[in-house]
Amino acid sequence: MSGRAPGSLMEIYRSKFRSEIAVQFAYRGALAIWLLGLLLEPVIYLVVWTTVAASQGGAVGGFTAGEFAAYFAILMVVNQLTFTWHFHEMEWRIRQGFFSPLLLRPVHPVHNDIAENLTFKLLTFTAVVPAAIVLLVAFRASLQPSLVDVLAFIPALALAMVLRFLVEWTLALAAFWLTKVSAINQAYYVLMLFLSGQVAPLALLPPIVQTLASLLPFRWMVAFPVETLQGRLSPSEILTGIGAQIVWIMLAWGLLQVGWRAGVKRYSAVGA
Amino acid sequence: MRAVGLFWLSLRIGAMNALQYRADFFIQLAQSTIGLGTALAGVAIVFGQTDELGGWRRDELVALIGVFVMVGGLVGVVIRPSMERLMEGVRLGTLDFTLTKPVDAQLLVSVRQVDIWRLMDVALGAAILVFAIAQLGGRVGLAAAAAFAVMLLAGLAIVYSFLLVLATLAFWLVRIENILVIFASMYEAGRWPVGIYPAWLRVALTLLVPVAFAVTIPVESLIGRLEPTTLAGTILLAACFLVVSRWFWRLGLSRYTGASA
């Protein structure tokens, strides 16, 4: 975005990786506590749904107990890889005046956040994957993806990461206009909870909610890769999904550009 | 009843402070409503697929949600903000000012900070609870209501003691600002009856982080599902928690070195 050679951008990322790892290491206690929360949430819904499945004679809405286990274990990994924290970060930066130095660097601040994000993901991924495996084993998950499912999962996951980052970063720009974004943040979080398949697989929700989840970007940010790896989607459904992801990414990208320009304009009009 | 007086005073000061920021009222109203709606929608989705969950019926679970939101609100009004302030006080040395006051220090640090907007959660949770009790019809007698009140108090005492112990750890480990998050994330498990969880998690939610005592057990007493022995045991446990946390607090305080640390 700053029109510099890709080589030097790579160098910025490398440096940022290194310093970010050091930062995260300084906060390893906080990191451990965060991981605990990340692990617990899918376990709660996993337990609820396996209990429901058991009481209904083994299966509910086309999910057996083992399939619920697989769903929530994969969901945990996808969540860990896609989630962002920019709602808080952006507000904090702008209020505390940490935004100005970022603005004065000859690099677009989004690169700073992408690098931070990737580093954090890389670090926590090493803890989340074993945790997912423990869940898969402990709750006797049934997961038999075909090769096609596994191959489709990779782009679906990568696009989900890009899409969720762009959407949340763009929404976080609201902090330029509002002094408190926590209400927006929470409303978005709740939509996310239901429409991206965190509370239950989308197939268990009322049809209208399912339609909404597919029309909005939510399904494509989290649920879609999980469904893909579970082998619940036909090849044409997978292709449609990837198409939807790409369309939403382009839309979100455009919104980010517009929102960013307007936000910075406002910031430099009112000061910090 | 010095505690009540001090708490009341903190509440008034907190209210006067908070009322300056009216926008916060609407933000908290939106957040509380969204939070409650989320919990109820979760129940609705589950009961769209089944009639009972681990022996709990829909109305009973709605009552559980009511207590979950209410207790979360009570902890959020005074216990959690006060504990956060205590930990900050240890870190920055501002606890000095608290310790020089002629009041029991534990009492003072426990009611120092109030977030009155969280009373909204208490009100909403209570409303849902009343609604659920009405749905349950004649099943809630006077004895059950009394048992519920006692269990709720015992549960709050246990949660308070637990958080005090966590916060007191700050005397030894200064950089543990977010240790209270442990409770917050474990508490999320409390929106469902702990009985449905596998044994290891049930143990953790009962003994490690006392979520079971805060939510599930009071509701069980309300719907007449609690054994008298559990009831007596819970009261005893609450007393033990209070004594141990006070001892631990004293121990921590003896390590406090003030602002120069």
Place this chain on the structure above:
Amino acid sequence: MAIDDRSPAILVRELRKTYAVPEREPGLRAALGSLVRRRTRQVEAVAGISFHVSPGEIVGFLGPNGAGKTTTLKVLSGLLHPTAGEVRSLGHVPWQRDPAFLRRMTLIMGQRNQLAWDIPVIDSFELNRAIFGVPRDEYRQRLTELTDLLELGELMRKPVRNLSLGERMKCEFAGSLLHRPEVLFLDEPTIGLDVTMQRRIRAFIAEYNSRTGATTLLTSHYMADVEALCRRVVVIHHGTLLYDGDLTGLVARFSPHKSITIDLEDGGEGLGERIPALVGPPEWIVSHAEGRLTLRVPRSETARLTTRLLANLPVRDVIVDEPPIDEIIDLVFAGRAGPAEVPPA
């Protein structure tokens, strides 16, 4: 607008910046009303100032709190969009934040921290190197140079949070100068530091300027900073320009008096009545005790009076002095100083 090499490094013409400040009245009803409709008031932080700075100059930018100094610095460095006026930093329109411009300047604020809090200083430096695209060998050479000048040494391996305020400021300077900026905006760089550290920072700024010829615009509440570093000062007050010129000129313009201190032989014995008669107007005499006579005299009278006193009194020593600069600045800001007309630049 293209500007060639001989043009000023910084150019400000009729700069204006107004903020809309929300107005809130006390009371419940007003507070509720403000949820629906917010009333705002326009506040003019900078009300049309013009000046320019030549390449290599160090200019002190003075004014009391709220005068518009920081607003101006933020406009010049590209953080703020002005309401009106023309501004060029190094030929760029700053608020477009062209990377080519950002790579040539730096903004250091004494009250803000730009280095990452939790990691060793050297890691933050390395990050800055990548961000500003400094070639590795140049980086190494500059780092050595800055380390020597600022005596960073062991500090660089510590996390920022473990540094004292002075140590942190030294590291801020080093980190902000690794890309060898041609323009430095320094906002209160010595605030809160002890006197020794202030002197160190001051010496460093002077040294950096003489080595690199960097243009420097400096705000400070410590007049010692300004006296040591700036030949020229720009004074603003209530968003308007009060003075632009050299420091000695500021004194001449705003302080119409000089002070004369005379030590007399033998403690000035027996001169009691002659002195008031020699001096003239009694309000010129500030004090007279134990052989020392202190006078505060209109600038224009100083030479004549000094000559007269030297000829008629047994003088052992005489000092003719400007009042302390702090005092003058005080006078300027309090509005008690002489009329302010801006000399043609």
